[in-house]
Amino acid sequence: MGTYLIRRLLMMILTLFGISVIIFVLLRVVPGNIADILFDAAGMVNSAEKQKLESELGLDKPIAIQYVTWISGLARGDLGYTYVSEQPALEEILPRIPVTAKLAGLALFFAIIFGVPLGVVSAVRQNTVLDYVLRVVSLSGLSLPSFWLGLLILMAFVHYLGWIPIYTNKPDRLWDELVLLSIPAAAVGFRASALIMRLTRSSMLEVLRQDYIRTARAKGASRVSVNYDHALRNAVLPIITIIGIEAAFLVGGLIVTETVFNIPGVARFLVEAIRWRDYPVVQSLVMFIAVVVVTVNFLVDMAYAVLDPRIRYDN
Amino acid sequence: MASIDHQAELNRAGAQAGGFWGSLAYLIRRYPLGAAGAVIMIAILLMAIFAGWITTFDPTTTNSRASLAPPGGIHPLGADFMGRDMWSRIVYGARISLAVGIGATTLGCLFGVLIGLMSGYFGGWLDLIVQRFMDMMQSLPLLVMALVMSAALGPSISNTIIAISIPLVPTVARVIRSNTLMLREMPYVEASRAVGMNEVSIALRHVLPNTLAPLIVLGTAQLGSAILVEAALSFLGLGIPEPHPSWGRMLSESAAEYVRTAPWLVIYPGVAISLAVFGTNLLGDALRDIFDPRLRH
Numbered sequence: 001m002g003t004y005l006i007r008r009l010l011m012m013i014l015t016l017f018g019i020s021v022i023i024f025v026l027l028r029v030v031p032g033n034i035a036d037i038l039f040d041a042a043g044m045v046n047s048a049e050k051q052k053l054e055s056e057l058g059l060d061k062p063i064a065i066q067y068v069t070w071i072s073g074l075a076r077g078d079l080g081y082t083y084v085s086e087q088p089a090l091e092e093i094l095p096r097i098p099v100t101a102k103l104a105g106l107a108l109f110f111a112i113i114f115g116v117p118l119g120v121v122s123a124v125r126q127n128t129v130l131d132y133v134l135r136v137v138s139l140s141g142l143s144l145p146s147f148w149l150g151l152l153i154l155m156a157f158v159h160y161l162g163w164i165p166i167y168t169n170k171p172d173r174l175w176d177e178l179v180l181l182s183i184p185a186a187a188v189g190f191r192a193s194a195l196i197m198r199l200t201r202s203s204m205l206e207v208l209r210q211d212y213i214r215t216a217r218a219k220g221a222s223r224v225s226v227n228y229d230h231a232l233r234n235a236v237l238p239i240i241t242i243i244g245i246e247a248a249f250l251v252g253g254l255i256v257t258e259t260v261f262n263i264p265g266v267a268r269f270l271v272e273a274i275r276w277r278d279y280p281v282v283q284s285l286v287m288f289i290a291v292v293v294v295t296v297n298f299l300v301d302m303a304y305a306v307l308d309p310r311i312r313y314d315n
Numbered sequence: 316m317a318s319i320d321h322q323a324e325l326n327r328a329g330a331q332a333g334g335f336w337g338s339l340a341y342l343i344r345r346y347p348l349g350a351a352g353a354v355i356m357i358a359i360l361l362m363a364i365f366a367g368w369i370t371t372f373d374p375t376t377t378n379s380r381a382s383l384a385p386p387g388g389i390h391p392l393g394a395d396f397m398g399r400d401m402w403s404r405i406v407y408g409a410r411i412s413l414a415v416g417i418g419a420t421t422l423g424c425l426f427g428v429l430i431g432l433m434s435g436y437f438g439g440w441l442d443l444i445v446q447r448f449m450d451m452m453q454s455l456p457l458l459v460m461a462l463v464m465s466a467a468l469g470p471s472i473s474n475t476i477i478a479i480s481i482p483l484v485p486t487v488a489r490v491i492r493s494n495t496l497m498l499r500e501m502p503y504v505e506a507s508r509a510v511g512m513n514e515v516s517i518a519l520r521h522v523l524p525n526t527l528a529p530l531i532v533l534g535t536a537q538l539g540s541a542i543l544v545e546a547a548l549s550f551l552g553l554g555i556p557e558p559h560p561s562w563g564r565m566l567s568e569s570a571a572e573y574v575r576t577a578p579w580l581v582i583y584p585g586v587a588i589s590l591a592v593f594g595t596n597l598l599g600d601a602l603r604d605i606f607d608p609r610l611r612h
Contacts, residue, residue: 018451027467136348139600143539143593145546148566148585155574155581164574252458256547270459271551274466286455286463294454 004305012298019290020074024067027279070283079284082273089281093266093288099170100258100265103181103188104250110182110189111196111246116232116239118193119200124227126205134197141194146253150187150260157183167263184261188253192246199242203235210234237308244300248293342605349601355594363409372400374407375558386579393579395565401579404560405587411561412591415476415554416542422480423541424534427487428526434488435495436518446492449485457482461544462553470556478554479544483537490533494526528606535599539592546588562588 054060061069073080079089122134157164165184171177207213208231216230251267258268266285273281343350362369371389378398386393392401434445452460464478498504499522507517548554549563557564565584573580 014447015451015454018447019454022451023463026463139596140589140593143543143596144589145543145550145563145585145592147547147550148581148588151566151574151581151585155578158575248454248456251456252547255458255462256550259551270462271553274462274553277466282463282466286459289456289459290454293456297454 005302008298008301012294015294016291019294020071020287021067023283023286023290024070027283028063070280074284074287079288080280082276082278082281089284093269093285096264096266096269099167099181099263100254100267102178103185103258103263103265104254106178106182106185107188107192107250107253108243108246110185111192112243114189115193115196116200119197120204120227120232120235122197122201123204123208135201138194138197138201141190141197144190145256146187146191147256147260149190150184150257153183153187154260165261167261181263184257184263187260188250188257191253192250195246195249196239196242200235200239203238204231207231207235237304240300240303240307244297247296251289251293346601346604348597349604352594352597352599352601355590356598359409359591359594360413362406363413366403366406366410370400370403370406372403374399374403374560383577383580385577392583393577395577395580399560401583404565405562405583408560408562408565408584408587409591411472411555411559412542412545412588415472415479415545416538416591418476419479419483419541419545420534420538422476423483423537424487424530426480427484428491428523428530430484431488431491432495432518432523432526435492436499436514436522438496442492445488449488452482453485455482457540458544458547461548462551465548465553470553472555472559475545475548475554478548479541483541486537487530487533490529491526494529495522498522498525532599532603532606535595535602539595539599542588542592542595 051060077090079093081087082089082092085092118134118138122131122138125131154164165180167180171180213226213230216226221230254265254267255271257263258265259271262268266288270282270285270289273285376399378394380398382394382396382398384390384394384398386401390400390402392405394400395404430445430449434442460482461478464481465475468474468478495518504517504521507521508514512520545554545561546563546566549561550567552564552567555561555564562584566581
């Protein structure tokens with residue numbers, strides 16, 4: 001386990017390093033210098049000002065030096081300045097993290113409490129009407145764009161309640177905030193629950209065909225005991241893996257949903273930074289997202305190794 | 316004693332399905348959901364091709380008198396703020412959605428196949444480097460990658476296609492690589508080598524055609540996500556630029572406001588996106604069952 005952990009950790013650092021290079025190069029090989037774009041966006045005309053901007057951003061230095069400056073800044077927690085508020089980007093991002101974290105947590109919670117049991121039911125009742133209905137529902141969950149689902153939820157609020165949830169003023173009590181956030185979380189979580197449900201179903205079907213399930217049935221274990229104690233326990237491992245993949249999926253849902261509901265979170269900040277053409281901040285934010293996704297994947301892998309006694313990584 | 320109804324069993328297995336129509340009837344009976352998906356996709360495709368025939372208004376012509384006209388009369392699905400007919404915009408939107416979806420999927424599959432084939436067939440250090448690189452690309456969420464790409468390239472239809480195709484490459488490359496690893500050990504590959512065929516020709520003529528089935532399955536699944544990502548990008552104002560009628564774009568910016576005042580502007584484009592993606596997903600599931608029976612549940 002120890003060597004596996006170290007190997008996996010090194011791999012994670014290598015991956016993050018690679019991603020940082022990809023993002024960095026991607027935003028530099030594009031047609032149009034960042035200084036030109038910022039220059040146009042800021043409406044400046046003086047070419048001396050442009051040169052000043054270029055040296056401020058370090059764009060006159062070789063690309064390798066620029067990269068090192070950026071990365072060492074990131075390591076110190078220096079994400080650069082945003083051009084709109086002229087604040088350190090970190091100060092803009094930090095207060096937004098808890099909002100997005102709560103939203104993502106709630107969405108994942110919804111996804112699991114609906115996705116896993118419905119997936120089990122669908123597998124146990126394979127090829128019944130119920131199974132067909134659940135499969136169509138989960139497939140539609142993967143087909144509805146989450147921003148549209150968000151808009152439909154807003155529409156239902158307007159139509160039936162006459163008000164729209166507002167997120168710019170944070171409620172004082174945590175519970176109130178969570179209740180309010182559970183509305184957009186439902187929009188994000190629906191898609192995630194559909195994915196979890198599909199995976200739970202196929203994972204359960206796989207397990208239900210195993211010999212030990214027949215043995216459990218033969219010795220007279222109850223249906224519930226067979227389905228939940230024997231089958232689900234073994235089916236749950238692939239489901240944990242999907243939560244790692246889900247982390248990446250959730251980010252996409254969060255970006256659009258925070259935009260629809262006007263929630264001041266990190267994901268919407270990325271869209272705002274892109275709209276302002278604030279590329280230094282975009283670069284740092286994308287890196288931040290990559291770190292979160294890669295870390296979640298790492299934790300999932302570790303959980304997998306710990307939870308499944310059949311897997312030994314030492315040899 | 317149980318008796319077997321031979322005729323019924325043969326019918327069920329499709330053994331006597333004669334010709335094209337017979338096979339088709341069998342497939343529809345065997346995969347009703349997939350058939351429904353195919354019907355939806357064909358309908359959307361026809362809508363895109365014959366857009367000019369089934370609409371009366373130009374999708375980009377504005378008309379201040381029709382601004383926010385509710386559904387009914389000459390505007391069956393209403394009109395938007397600029398008085399553009401929603402039905403026309405939705406019908407012509409199918410062109411954009413399919414063009415971007417199919418374009419991005421084709422491009423992504425093309426590069427994915429090339430990379431996967433090379434990486435799997437030739438192996439060695441090339442394979443190692445390529446695989447690590449694909450790992451890295453896959454660590455970035457699809458939408459984030461597409462967002463950054465399209466922001467970097469600037470908004471246009473062709474740039475949107477490129478931006479969406481790149482994050483699709485690693486998934487395709489993975490699947491093609493693992494297939495190639497299996498195929499290159501096949502006796503017929505050995506045989507081709509024995510008769511002196513060169514490696515590149517073997518890879519292209521004997522390995523590549525055999526990866527077609529998983530590619531079709533994967534491509535259909537990718538088409539659904541490509542359409543969704545295009546909608547999301549355009550919704551965020553970074554995909555298809557105005558005045559092109561993109562379903563995602565129609566929901567952008569002021570959509571939250573129209574939720575109150577003009578719900579038809581919010582409902583119809585969303586229905587169009589969902590139907591298109593639902594159709595590809597249904598079709599994709601059925602194709603997976605047909606081509607990859609190991610995954611059939």
